[in-house]
Amino acid sequence: MTRQPFIARNPSLLIFLACLALFTLLVTVFSEAMGTGLISTSFVKTLGKTLCLCLVAIAMDLVWGYAGILSLGHFAFFGLGGYMIGMWLMYARTRDIVVTSMANAEIPPTDAEVISGIGNQIFGVVGSSDFPLIWAFSHSLTLQLILVVAVPGLLALVFGWLAFRSRVTGVYLSILTQAMTLALALYLFQNDSGLRGNNGLSGLQNLPGADAIPQATISLWFLWASALALALGYGFATWVVSGKFGSVLRGIRDDEARVRFLGYSVEGYKLFIFTVTAIIAAIAGALYYPQAGIINPAEIAPIASIYLAVWVAIGGRGRLYGAVIGAAFVSLVSTWFTGGQVPSIPLGFYTVDWVDWWLVLLGLSFVLVTLFAPKGIGGLFDLITDRQSPMRHGQDLGPDQGALQEKEADS
Amino acid sequence: MRVFLLALAAILSLAPSLQAQSGSGNTPVQDLLQVHRALIEKGSRKSIAPAIDAIATSGLPAAQTVLQTWQSKDMWQREEDGLFFRAEEIAKKTYRLYDFDSGDAVGDYDKDALDQLKPNSGVRAMIGTALVVFQLSDPDPARRRDALDALQRDAEASHLAPLRASLEGETDPEIKARKEQLATLLTLRFGADDTARIAAIESISTDISLDARAALNMLLTTSREIAQGPVPQGVNVAAILTPGEDMPEAEAYAMLADKGLAPPRLSPDDIRNTLAAHIDGGKVGGVPLAALNTDAARATAYAALVEAGLAPAQPTEAAIKEALAAHTIYDAYAEPSAAVTAAAEDALAAIKTRVGLNQMLDLALDGISLASIFFLAAIGLAITFGVMGVINMAHGEFIMMGAYTGYVVQQLIPNYTVSILVALPLAFAVTFAAGVAMERLVIRWLYNRPLETLLATFGISIALQQIAKNIFGTQARPLTSPGWLDGAWVMNDVVSISYIRIAIFVLALTFLALFLFIMKRTRLGLETRAVTQNPRMAASMGINPDRVNMLTFGLGSGIAGIAGVAIGLFAKVTSELGSDYIVQSFMTVVVGGVGNIWGTLAGAAMIGFLQKGIEWMNPSNTLAAQTYMIIFIIIFIQFRPRGIIALKGRAAGD
């Protein structure tokens, strides 16, 4: 059998890229900076952030939907990416301010005075003025960009190596990743951690040296960058899961022991996918937080990573577009509901105010999706394309009960 | 008028027998109060002393009443004439005034016509100290205790004699013991003769109470002094400090400079400011301004200024050494007698070891207490997760439901004891029902899909949390423990533990016993173990696995509800109560070893003690303790993935 070209084997990639391009074009046309101004700058930012969330959802889908590792730590990597870029943004912007203000002084400042001035401005808020060690590279964009990839990547590598090596699997691994996230969040909450504790890094939307450029334009730049990153991420993920590597991953998900007996290094595969997805998450975070404007430890609390799993599950695991749909749909609907713009439902004796009840709705719909529609929203596409699941009358696919059941293992 | 009154007050205090109405038409004590009216109205600790002293030493029979009334915030001032009275509220906003001397009612007034005097607690303490002499031999034991409390807080040398005198007639053995102890403490601080003081010091060298240590430490207060040349004669020296060894040289030199004994070392800021002050045509000391952006260039420019005599020179290292060598820095005791301070040092050293041991004991008690809280939170999980293998992320919300049940019961039943007794079984019932409902509706469909169970129960968890917020609001709700659980079991001033924590400990032990009993001795336990090990085989033996799973899950959830009541009693009831404990609870079960209650116990103990241990090492940052504990657990699981007590052989399954 001759191998079909990559694109032909993955028709969804082209459709996805086309939709993404169209979406970006439409937003640009309707934006305040370039077009009619129908879409406000704050909504452009929301859309740009949503694209980043879609990217981290793809990472989650790779690691959970394809490799079967329910990581409750990927939002921690996302946040770490944000912290790394945030350090440079804060440093560079504060440096501009300090240099300008010191230029007024009669005696020109020494380098040490400039640095202590920057430290004073950044850490004055949290009652300190010295630069902690972890800010050593913050003066350089290049180094800090490398750290965006390196820090979460290394953390994932070390953590994954320890965990997979000792064969921690399934729910144990989930709990362990959750503990890692909690430890990281608690660590960052401390002022002593050197990343401004609970306040986190703020003012990230103001790019250094770009004071003259309106936020409307900057928000559009970030939207484009996020769209590009999403496109690349989607392409990369499609490539990873379409080949032999993807088959092995799915094999590990369905029956780890069998794959191991076939001679594959299960731990190596897992470690690779865990680390790569952590890096993707970090890149998404590095694009997300300059649009959000502020990053603080609350962002990486364990609950955020669980929400990530929720998005992917609602969108549909084991298919990349499912993850994207889930993240975009849930986060936008969430914005809509908490925005207070949904009309309340008066029941006579009680008024259902969606600001209060939205989380209840989300929680319950999540239970319903898990119970009745394990394929998530993505399952609707199977109905449209008339794709049939193999009927094995509910038999296990693997030898154990713990293995995946037929109804969720059809992708 | 003021002078006249002063004179009058003086006469009156000299002649207390002249009880008749004075010229102003007021009683003597009222006149005295009027003399000090401004001070009393101001009510500041800094300035009030003359007023209190005047009343206390006036010798007037009403003095004690006045002071006591004032102290208890019952003294009011009539706005129209500024006179002071004792007041009682007889109706809303209406007060009846009483004269101090006669105790007769003067009349009823609206609150607007009166001002309440509100002595702050500093002033109240001073009044208390002034009252000591009146109260030491008061017939009312409560008053005598007040006097001793005041003495404990703030004793003066003048109190020693009356205290000793009051020992004689003391009948109450408990108060007498306290008086004797206080007499010892006062003797060692204020006693006239050194032998008596040293004897007193030695007599308390085994006493670890705060008062004893405070008294000894007060004897040992030191101040840091500098002398030119050797230490002067007649100073009771505690230690002589060598710069570079006992204290950094820079700090020592800064001390010299502060006292004006040496020229100060110049900071980079000083240098910059001096340079800025001597700018001359775009140059300083011959160096162009633009080049002054390095420390080296600044040093050159500054040296030029020094040469020109425009700035003080930076002291050289040699000069610093010389200045330090010429002076002696030493700590001197405020207490002049060396024998007393030596005895006090010895006594304190002996006490310190005891205190250290007791602190360890206290820390251990804290650790046990924290462990029992973790255990209580985790024991329900040990059933649902440990035995059944169901990941229930909503477990924390069951704990919360239990706590809110306790709160609601307390709203309905005002008696705290009864309400707790009702709340415990009711919390069990509520969460048992919730657990059974959840098992029926959700979990039973997902038994083979543990990851899905995790996510579905998480959905339930956020829904429950939000519902709790919608019903009860986000504010913390009070769950008050009954009066007999107030307070603490105090072994001594170092070791104590609150009764509520003891109760939680007992509750945890009870549940451990209950768990063991149910699992090992009852039909349900047997069936549960059978269903867990091999459901198909169990079913063929006539056991209904559905029913067993349902009951077991309900049991685990019910225990979570009871844990909720206990946790609410010692902390607070909020909708986030559960999520505070959920990760720790899972950790406890996983670290201890899944499927074994002793493992859970070991896990809880380990986590509790570990956290307290880390807190002890780093007392200023509790958050760090939690972080390091979790990191430790992650590493621990690397080495014992199956927990402390791992099941072996076939029982372990996979």
Next chain:
Amino acid sequence: MNFLKNTLAGSLVMAGLASSALAADDTIKVGVLHSLSGTMAISETTLKDTMLMLIEEQNAKGGVLGKQLEAVVVDPASDWPLFAEKARELLTVEEVDVMFGCWTSVSRKSVLPVIEELNGLLFYPVQYEGEESSKNVFYTGAAPNQQAIPATDYFLEELGVEKFALLGTDYVYPRTTNNILESYLKGKGIAEEDIFVNYTPFGHSDWSKIVADVVALGADGKKVGVISTINGDANIGFYKELAAAGVSADDIPVVAFSVGEEELSGLDTTNLVGHLAAWNYFQSAESDLNEEFIAAWKAKMGEERVTNDPMEAHVIGFNMYIKALEAAGTTDVDAVREAMYGLEVPNLTGGTAVMLPNHHLAKPVLIGEIQEDGQFDIISQTAEVPGDAWTDFLPESAVLKSDWKDLGCGMYNTDTNSCVQIQSNY
């Protein structure tokens, strides 16, 4: 799926347009930016209700400048990035004339860049750590010198405290406040080893060790006092443990900066009688205005509700804004800002509050003892203290001052006579 996203996006935009189209042009729009859900909801919802009540009352009086006021309420859900997003939405989509909002420092810092960029106006009603002065923010809560410093003075002078335990939740306000206090206490001759500092996480509940540590401080015979910047729910466990350990206010007094009437309503206060709190307002303050305000509040919200300090800050801020509107005759931010300086409105404790050129208020400082009924007995009240944006007790800040009226600068270095920066550091 992009179809879906676009539809959704479209509908959101439409919703935004529709709501702004509905609003008539002849109203003055007041944005209310307080969390109505999430962890801060309890505190902030009260402030939202206060604002709605004030706006309603003002409209009943005929509005201002011949226009009615219209409240635009959004919910930033205790999510700090969302504060920035919602602020941008309020300013650009809803085009509000003024905003009242935020509680935590981090939410304010999140909003700052947005309102400075878009030249908005924010009234911030909560006591905070200072070290900030933005052109676009009026700080109606207390700066450290209006709460922390007077309370410490009270400890030093009135209670004779010689040894301090500074207990706080680990975030910016306690960190900065404790930093200022440490430096202040050292200046007052308290030795470094006589200052014990501890930070605990939000919602901390296991206090036995810390309370034991504080009690043990008394071992050297010096009087110990606790200055608590413990936030929110954690206070409940802390006070319960204090009561259980039998620590009476006479032995170890505790003064709290974050515990008010609202927080005490979740506690049984019988064991806490005599401990202290420092604020600019207590419900028990005796004045006619206060009685009216409490009556109106209870009539609207229910008999069991209490009033607190940030509510008074909003009352002052709102009244000042109305006055400034009348003086400026327009809602233009810069004109209103100019009109604000030097404005005086009566505060609820019986004096007047003045808006200073550094965007802070002059307010009296009150110290109250906790009573059995959960109210405070006011035992000390100072004259009006002018709020200080940059503290005098930290060397870096002592040289800074803020004067938007004459110098037009929020961070002016009096040593070098130059403006350090016009925009705030976030």
